[in-house]
Amino acid sequence: MENNTSNHTEDPNKTAPPIETNYGAHKENPGPAPTVNEPDNEGAGQAMKWIIPIVVLILLVIWFIFFRDNVTK
Structure with missing residues (x-):
């Protein structure tokens, strides 16, 4: 493998682009997608702690x- 150094530098003081609401208008440089906050109160772990011992x-x-x-043969 080669050890290539990256020439990418980013200004830490630069503000992030705003959250994208009109993707068609900003196809070249889109902003971040909005976050999705879903409740995780009934996850798969509740089912798995019953399914695994039964299986x-x-x-x-x-x-x-x-x-x-x-075994004995």
């Missing part, structure tokens, strides 16, 4: 029913 138990039962004799 593990089902897989253990299947393993004990079908594959327990293969």
